Amino acid sequence: MLEGLKMARWIFEPGHSAAEFAVRHMMVSHMRGLFKNVQGSIDFDPDDPAVAATVEAMIPAAGIWTGDDERDAHLRGPDFLNVATYPEIAFRSTEVRCVGEADFRVAGDLTLCGVTRPVELATQYLGRWQCPYWEGGKDLGPTTRIGFVATAAINRHHFGVSWNAPLDRGGMVVGDEVAITLDVEAILESDMQRIAGLRG
DSSP states (O other), rough: OOOHHHEEEEEGGGGGGGEEEEEEEETTTTEEEEOOEEEEEEOOOOTTTTOOOOEEEEEEEEOOOOOOHHHHHHHHSSSTTOOTTTOOEEEEEEEEEEEESEEEEEEEEEETTTTEEEEEEEEEEEEEEEEEEEETTTEEEEEEEEEEEEEEEEGGGGOOOOOOOOOOTTBBBEEEEEEEEEEEEEEEHHHHHHHHHHHO
């Protein structure tokens, strides 16, 4: 166990962080997709997780991927995310409550399609480890990393994302509730600053 970090800032590592979502499709299955390049920061003390923490995250909305180019183009358009007008999805915490040894409730404001509403994330802290960092085949030395997984559910209509189409025998093409899973791997900010100096 690494000791002595106290409250520190941790920077999301976009290559190993992602926001996934699932929504009911055609009344019988779930359509799943994800956003990569999730960016953000966490102020957090791994040695005393009960101390109030803060979280900020930003997702480029145009990066949505479901594995189908035509569907992704529709999701980027005005029927859904309207990324030309609202290029970012953002979350900023307002309260972090420790509810178990590694479990938290992170309340905050989610901004999607220009609408900001409160959302609560059920969050599990996955731990901390010292890991190597390679870039372009070069070892840039160790980095201290932490990981979290967070889940929430939102009603897409609350954010103005209301496109739908009826099915011939009843029901709708797209469900109302969207399940969200956020996987975050974050690196200690001082390690990121050291690496930036080595790059320069």
